[in-house]
Amino acid sequence: MSGLDELIVGQSAPMREVKRLIELAAPSTTTILVQGETGTGKELVARAIHNLSKRKGKLVSVNCSAIPAELLESELFGHEKGAFTGADKTRSGRFEMASGGTLFLDEIGDMPLSLQAKLLRALENRTIQRVGGGNEVEVDFRLVCATHQNIEGDIESGKFRADLFYRINVFPITVPALASRSVDIPAILTSMLRSEKKDNNNQPVFTDGAHAEMMRYPWPGNVRELRNVLERACLLFPGRQIEQADVKNNLLRIKVPDPIEEQEALWAATSNLDSVAKVSEGKNRGSEMPLPHPSHYQDWFSFFDDIDLRRHLQDVEIVLIEAALLKSDGMISAAADSLKLRRTTLIEKMKKFMIEKPINANRPPEIE
Numbered sequence: 001m002s003g004l005d006e007l008i009v010g011q012s013a014p015m016r017e018v019k020r021l022i023e024l025a026a027p028s029t030t031t032i033l034v035q036g037e038t039g040t041g042k043e044l045v046a047r048a049i050h051n052l053s054k055r056k057g058k059l060v061s062v063n064c065s066a067i068p069a070e071l072l073e074s075e076l077f078g079h080e081k082g083a084f085t086g087a088d089k090t091r092s093g094r095f096e097m098a099s100g101g102t103l104f105l106d107e108i109g110d111m112p113l114s115l116q117a118k119l120l121r122a123l124e125n126r127t128i129q130r131v132g133g134g135n136e137v138e139v140d141f142r143l144v145c146a147t148h149q150n151i152e153g154d155i156e157s158g159k160f161r162a163d164l165f166y167r168i169n170v171f172p173i174t175v176p177a178l179a180s181r182s183v184d185i186p187a188i189l190t191s192m193l194r195s196e197k198k199d200n201n202n203q204p205v206f207t208d209g210a211h212a213e214m215m216r217y218p219w220p221g222n223v224r225e226l227r228n229v230l231e232r233a234c235l236l237f238p239g240r241q242i243e244q245a246d247v248k249n250n251l252l253r254i255k256v257p258d259p260i261e262e263q264e265a266l267w268a269a270t271s272n273l274d275s276v277a278k279v280s281e282g283k284n285r286g287s288e289m290p291l292p293h294p295s296h297y298q299d300w301f302s303f304f305d306d307i308d309l310r311r312h313l314q315d316v317e318i319v320l321i322e323a324a325l326l327k328s329d330g331m332i333s334a335a336a337d338s339l340k341l342r343r344t345t346l347i348e349k350m351k352k353f354m355i356e357k358p359i360n361a362n363r364p365p366e367i368e
């Protein structure tokens with residue numbers, strides 16, 4: 001079975017479908033777009049496609065969101081000697097390195113617009129131009145892209161070119177959220193434990209009850225979160241048996257919060273508005289501090305006994321209003337726009353929750 005089942009663990013129906021698509025598409029040179037929530041295993045899928053493609057070259061990965069926009073062009077396309085200060089010799093880029101192999105463009109949704117045009121040209125002509133060079137260099141690459149964002153939304157807002165999207169969305173593969181394939185959890189845990197056995201032979205043992213508890217949890221961070229929970233389990237329960245209650249109380253760190261703790265958590269969240277503001281800037285959406293998706297509340301009552309719904313929703317409102325005000329430098333109309341609220345509604349809410357505008361000495365007072 002060409003190692004696919006060892007690389008991507010899981011025999012649930014949605015994962016069998018993902019593997020069927022990988023096996024179908026891998027041998028061709030078709031461009032593949034891997035989509036899925038954060039931590040679902042998109043990078044693993046890219047590796048599996050390359051392994052099964054039998055292409056002789058390397059798998060070359062580029063994370064478009066991790067490389068500053070001004071460096072990304074030369075990273076991808078290479079540069080000629082003297083192209084810019086510091087370019088003391090000619091250097092080939094990742095397209096050339098991937099020749100005969102697979103180029104994996106991770107977080108393609110974060111690629112700057114100016115480079116999107118160049119990528120489109122490379123895909124259409126199968127040639128590239130190094131930065132500072134006039135010659136067309138032939139490149140033989142197979143492209144796999146990944147994103148956890150909704151690129152269609154980015155097309156509407158003008159951040160992603162529609163023509164490029166159609167060019168990369170030839171064969172889409174969506175990796176399902178872990179919660180929708182929870183039957184795979186025991187096998188994934190076993191495989192992760194096996195691969196770490198050589199470094200740690202004092203591993204914990206998960207009982208059936210522990211597995212059952214983990215299969216009920218919604219896993220907003222998907223397989224990456226599962227890996228982290230396993231790491232916690234190795235530290236907390238070395239060589240011990242993990243029962244259902246241990247998972248609930250210690251591994252998923254779930255207990256009914258008391259009101260004082262809840263208030264403290266709210267203060268902690270509101271005092272850390274920087275990261276919330278970053279999320280609303282759209283950078284690294286989902287990786288900095290992802291807001292929970294409404295579906296993540298679905299299993300609430302499997303883990304908690306109750307929720308003060310009105311209060312919880314208010315807390316979310318307060319955090320978002322404060323973050324919007326901070327981002328707009330205290331400009332109420334701009335904050336209202338970004339929250340898609342009427343200005344008067346925002347003012348009412350600020351009064352109700354006693355939210356102050358952040359003070360900014362450089363800004364002239366707003367007329368209200």
Ligand SMILES: Nc1ncnc2c1ncn2[C@@H]1O[C@H](COP(=O)(O)OP(=O)(O)OP(=O)(O)O)[C@@H](O)[C@H]1O
Pocket residue numbers: 007008009010036037038039040041042043044045148188191223224227
């Ligand atoms: N089916 C699986 N079997 C075993 N390990 C897996 C599986 N899926 C994911 N993993 C592991 O989970 C972690 C996250 O996977 P990966 O980095 O591929 O996710 P991703 O979708 O690319 O995440 P992100 O969107 O954050 O970049 C990795 O350590 C990976 O090895």
Ligand SMILES: [Mg+2]
Pocket residue numbers: 042043106
């Ligand atoms: Mg990834």
